[in-house]
Amino acid sequence: MAKFAGRVVLITGASSGIGEGTALHFAKHGAKLSITGRDKTRLEDVAKRCSECGIPADDILALSGDLTDAAFRKSTIEKTVAKFTRLDVLVNNAGLVFPLGCMELSESKYDIEMNLNMKVPFLLCQLAVPHLEKTQGNIVNVSSLSGVRPSPKVGIYCASKAALDMFTQCLALELAPKKVRVNSVNPGVVNTPIFTREDSFFHNKDEEASKFLKEQEVVHPLGRVGQPQDVAESIAYLASDAASFVTGQILFIDGGRHCV
Numbered sequence: 647m648a649k650f651a652g653r654v655v656l657i658t659g660a661s662s663g664i665g666e667g668t669a670l671h672f673a674k675h676g677a678k679l680s681i682t683g684r685d686k687t688r689l690e691d692v693a694k695r696c697s698e699c700g701i702p703a704d705d706i707l708a709l710s711g712d713l714t715d716a717a718f719r720k721s722t723i724e725k726t727v728a729k730f731t732r733l734d735v736l737v738n739n740a741g742l743v744f745p746l747g748c749m750e751l752s753e754s755k756y757d758i759e760m761n762l763n764m765k766v767p768f769l770l771c772q773l774a775v776p777h778l779e780k781t782q783g784n785i786v787n788v789s790s791l792s793g794v795r796p797s798p799k800v801g802i803y804c805a806s807k808a809a810l811d812m813f814t815q816c817l818a819l820e821l822a823p824k825k826v827r828v829n830s831v832n833p834g835v836v837n838t839p840i841f842t843r844e845d846s847f848f849h850n851k852d853e854e855a856s857k858f859l860k861e862q863e864v865v866h867p868l869g870r871v872g873q874p875q876d877v878a879e880s881i882a883y884l885a886s887d888a889a890s891f892v893t894g895q896i897l898f899i900d901g902g903r904h905c906v
């Protein structure tokens with residue numbers, strides 16, 4: 647039987663990369679999906695491919711908008727519960743990285759990065775938890791190896807993910823009496839469009855991104871970078887009943903890099 651049959655899973659940032667891979671993975675396991683992203687066209691394409699994985703098109707709710715907008719956050723939760731009558735899993739995946747050191751990052755970029763990577767998951771949790779309490783559901787935050795590994799090139803990104811990791815663990819303790827689990831996946835480098843976005847590392851230069859990803863293979867002990875599917879599998883594990891005794895976990899999905 648499908649592992650997530652009858653379960654309602656909300657995934658933010660599902661129009662690209664890890665979120666897209668996670669949506670497709672949950673679709674293969676029979677979940678009802680609420681997916682968000684800013685790019686409506688790409689989000690709808692992901693929704694279509696989710697339905698090609700075997701779930702009815704009506705089991706997918708695609709909500710496009712900016713999660714830094716309070717009204718969009720509120721309507722995302724409300725529309726999800728209105729359509730599916732319940733919420734079982736929240737995957738806080740949407741995030742961004744500015745390739746700038748602490749001395750280079752402007753105050754406005756600091757606000758954008760900390761807001762999306764830390765404040766948005768916090769506020770979405772506040773909105774989602776009343777519904778997760780009813781289902782004894784769970785939350786999976788998508789953090790990063792950068793939360794525990796300092797870098798001179800992306801200092802505030804590291805700080806945002808370190809804050810998210812502490813938030814995950816504090817919230818896990820706070821919600822444990824209510825049987826709501828809270829966990830985190832912390833990927834190493836994963837091959838996604840994050841490296842070629844405007845404002846990102848290689849500014850849409852695919853060749854430079856490919857070179858970077860090639861170079862990154864050797865720093866991950868398993869000899870490759872991650873793929874969205876690697877992270878999706880771990881998110882699904884933490885969200886599943888197989889992890890019913892797991893909460894406050896910070897799970898590295900990094901080919902062993904955190905040990906180096």
Ligand SMILES: NC(=O)c1ccc[n+]([C@@H]2O[C@H](COP(=O)([O-])OP(=O)(O)OC[C@H]3O[C@@H](n4cnc5c(N)ncnc54)[C@H](OP(=O)(O)O)[C@@H]3O)[C@@H](O)[C@H]2O)c1
Pocket residue numbers: 658659660661662663664665682683684685686688711712713714739740741742743762788789790791832833834835836837838839840841843
């Ligand atoms: N790739 C890596 O190497 C790596 C490593 C460790 C951790 N991570 C983490 O994994 C998560 C996903 O990253 P990714 O690599 O899959 O990146 P990605 O391909 O760039 O996808 C980012 C997603 O976040 C959404 N998003 C960005 N800003 C948003 C906003 N203001 N409101 C709503 N949605 C917004 C994007 O939506 P649109 O595209 O529709 O705008 C997109 O769906 C992030 O939290 C990132 O920090 C990534």
